Amino acid sequence: MSYTVRFAPSPTGMLHVGNIRAALLNYLFVKKHGGKFILRIDDTDQERSREEYTNAIKNDLSWLEICWDETFCQSSRIDAYNNAFRRLKDLGLVYPCYESKEDLDLKRKIQLSNSKPPIYDRSALKLSDVRKKELERSGIKPHWRFKLADAVVSWDDMIYGHIEFSPGNTSDPIVVKSDGSFVYIFASVVDDINSQITHIIRGADHIANTASQLHIYKALGGNISAIKFGHYPLLRDIGGKELSKRFSALSINTWREEGIEPMAVNSLLAKLGTSDSIEIRNSMTDLIKDFDISKISKAEPKFDDQEVHKLNHSLLSETSYKDAESRLKSVGLDGGGEDFWLLIRGNITLIKEAKLWWNVIYGNVAKPVGMSSTDQSLLKTALDLLTGNASAYQSDWGRWFADIKSKTQRSGRELYAPIRLCLTAQEHGPELKPMLKLMSLDLIKSRLQAGAQ
Numbered sequence: 001m002s003y004t005v006r007f008a009p010s011p012t013g014m015l016h017v018g019n020i021r022a023a024l025l026n027y028l029f030v031k032k033h034g035g036k037f038i039l040r041i042d043d044t045d046q047e048r049s050r051e052e053y054t055n056a057i058k059n060d061l062s063w064l065e066i067c068w069d070e071t072f073c074q075s076s077r078i079d080a081y082n083n084a085f086r087r088l089k090d091l092g093l094v095y096p097c098y099e100s101k102e103d104l105d106l107k108r109k110i111q112l113s114n115s116k117p118p119i120y121d122r123s124a125l126k127l128s129d130v131r132k133k134e135l136e137r138s139g140i141k142p143h144w145r146f147k148l149a150d151a152v153v154s155w156d157d158m159i160y161g162h163i164e165f166s167p168g169n170t171s172d173p174i175v176v177k178s179d180g181s182f183v184y185i186f187a188s189v190v191d192d193i194n195s196q197i198t199h200i201i202r203g204a205d206h207i208a209n210t211a212s213q214l215h216i217y218k219a220l221g222g223n224i225s226a227i228k229f230g231h232y233p234l235l236r237d238i239g240g241k242e243l244s245k246r247f248s249a250l251s252i253n254t255w256r257e258e259g260i261e262p263m264a265v266n267s268l269l270a271k272l273g274t275s276d277s278i279e280i281r282n283s284m285t286d287l288i289k290d291f292d293i294s295k296i297s298k299a300e301p302k303f304d305d306q307e308v309h310k311l312n313h314s315l316l317s318e319t320s321y322k323d324a325e326s327r328l329k330s331v332g333l334d335g336g337g338e339d340f341w342l343l344i345r346g347n348i349t350l351i352k353e354a355k356l357w358w359n360v361i362y363g364n365v366a367k368p369v370g371m372s373s374t375d376q377s378l379l380k381t382a383l384d385l386l387t388g389n390a391s392a393y394q395s396d397w398g399r400w401f402a403d404i405k406s407k408t409q410r411s412g413r414e415l416y417a418p419i420r421l422c423l424t425a426q427e428h429g430p431e432l433k434p435m436l437k438l439m440s441l442d443l444i445k446s447r448l449q450a451g452a453q
Contacts, residue, residue, distance in 0.1 A: 003035030
């Protein structure tokens with residue numbers, strides 16, 4: 001069996017965490033089975049859709065190494081939707097409705113106040129042709145609903161298992177708006193049939209849509225037995241609540257500009273909510289090999305944006321100098337070489353943080369303030385020893401620390417902490433001895449002299 005999936009973003013904004021998770025799960029699933037990944041741009045909302053967002057979506061996917069085999073825009077498929085809509089009209093499966101948004105909101109409120117489900121009551125079906133013409137002459141343009149069949153619809157979901165929707169539990173879906181534009185729930189079915197989509201993997205908030213769409217699939221002659229669905233639970237924040245607007249708006253572009261590596265994003269979103277451990281994977285090939293949709297839990301996973309930073313740290317800690325060299329150049333660090341990178345890579349989360357350690361080793365740092373008199377005495381002793389025996393210490397910095405210890409009777413943190421703070425202006429960082437090997441003797445002396453005063 002040949003597998004085909006689609007990722008269908010609307011170009012009304014930047015891709016965010018939820019969008020990318022949808023794209024990634026579809027991509028990993030279909031590539032695990034050697035199938036086709038289609039990027040469909042759902043731009044039927046002409047008022048809000050923007051070409052710059054379409055380009056940004058493609059750029060973000062490319063950056064994440066989510067490569068599509070085929071792409072098209074729904075705006076190029078209007079004729080197909082018109083033909084499908086005419087077919088439904090000929091079959092008597094769609095009907096015009098004249099209620100305004102305010103009318104529908106009021107109906108729902110009344111139903112809820114009477115402890116009834118807020119389902120459309122099909123009152124438009126009772127309108128006479130004369131009344132319809134009167135409404136249209138008054139300037140009211142109808143929207144069109146698909147009349148759902150009076151039958152149970154069910155499917156075996158790849159994640160949630162068996163799902164059933166009884167008749168009367170779902171409103172007849174709107175398929176064409178009053179402005180004549182086609183609604184997602186309808187246009188998507190037409191495209192899925194045309195593209196021969198075999199698997200639809202999307203969020204659990206689409207389960208009700210799936211129930212309605214299966215009726216439309218059947219009405220349009222689609223083979224509903226040839227398509228499988230997998231609905232994954234939506235992300236929650238670390239406290240278990242729905243993601244806030246801040247997280248919902250967290251775009252991939254934000255992470256990219258910050259310096260997050262694409263495989264840190266992929267490693268997190270591919271494993272979040274699965275039985276696999278969340279750890280850095282070095283390539284898409286590794287993620288594809290590991291992927292198994294049956295490992296996705298029904299429980300709603302908790303998303304913590306700090307996890308992607310931890311994974312980014314892990315990735316950089318394992319990155320070779322060959323792979324890091326171009327990244328260092330991208331943040332203005334041309335040089336330093338492999339010794340510099342291997343020394344500092346375990347102490348950075350973002351590649352731009354390498355600049356700090358560049359300044360520590362080769363440039364300028366702020367003089368530490370608040371040094372105690374005993375710490376200043378320690379630094380003076382360290383400077384005197386270095387001035388008197390520099391050549392020997394440069395080949396063995398361990399000997400320098402041993403002599404400082406002997407002279408001051410200080411050891412451990414009491415010995416190393418003041419020297420580290422003086423030489424690096426940081427309380428933590430790479431190991432001091434190999435760092436000193438990269439620093440010039442004059443730089444070390446000048447910092448010790450400044451700290452001792």
